[in-house]
Amino acid sequence: MTITTEFRLESPSLPLLDVAESVRSTELTCVHGLQLRDGVQLFLVQIDSTDDVSETELTTLENVRAATLVGHTSDEAIYKIIVELEERLTRLFDPERFDIAPVEPPTISPNGWYEHKIFKSYAEFNDYRTYCQERDIEVELVSVSPDPSAIEDPSRHGLTERQHEALTLALARGYYDSPRRTSTEDLAHELGISQPSMSSLLRRGERQLLSSVLDSRKEGRIRSGGE
Structure with missing residues (x-):
């Protein structure tokens, strides 16, 4: 993208x-x-x-x-x-x-x-x-x-718009880099929310995204004839 x-x-x-x-x-x-x-x-x-x-x-x-x-x-x-x-x-x-x-x-x-x-x-x-x-x-x-034009509908993976926004910002700022380039405190400041709210958005978004992707792959394997 x-x-x-x-x-x-x-x-x-x-x-x-x-x-x-x-x-x-x-x-x-x-x-x-x-x-x-x-x-x-x-x-x-x-x-x-x-x-x-x-x-x-x-x-x-x-x-x-x-x-x-x-x-x-x-x-x-x-x-x-x-x-x-x-x-x-x-x-x-x-x-x-x-x-x-x-x-x-x-x-x-x-x-x-x-x-x-x-x-x-x-x-x-x-x-x-x-x-x-x-x-x-x-x-x-x-x-x-x-x-x-390249954005997939966030709802495709069950993400809310706010979760999608938080995950996109975190990725862009290097939150998922190793070592991390930013903190949830800094990300929260950019979104104008509290640090606990930011952490919750990321945690729920990550869980939803992983569940959606893994479930879709599992369904694909079942349709193809095995796990």
Whole structure:
């Protein structure tokens, strides 16, 4: 099941943070990225035209190899910026590394990258998050939602909508990872309920889901002629 996510990446080693810090608006939009070779990345970025930043100013920044003004829109200047990446970050910007696609171009501030992306599955997002965290990049998940066209009717497994919501949130936040990435207290806070209520929702939902899946498999074996 595909999921749509919004999250922030935070690490001083991320590219273009110094570019964002150098402009008055302290924010820019990355509309395209291209890996030229290992350790060298080209980014096409939009900067507010009122910032009046020059190519020369951009090339003085530590990791910027080259900066070229491509043109202007009514509100923004578009620059082609080539940067050096730390070796451990190279594959993070490789489009073939993860099954993901942008919903909107990422925005970049001096504090990090704000991303809005579609992932092939929850597992793919968790792989991406683990990959980042192993490289000292913090991933702050802002929101996650499954593809509405791919959602099975929760009642098919006897789940209430609230149980389905609680289980989906717990899975997305890493409650079922090993080790766990969140607690029932944190999940309860997100849903605006008490911790005992959250624990009860998960427990009843898990039991119902397991019973439904196991019973359906048992019925299938009986129909096929044996247990």
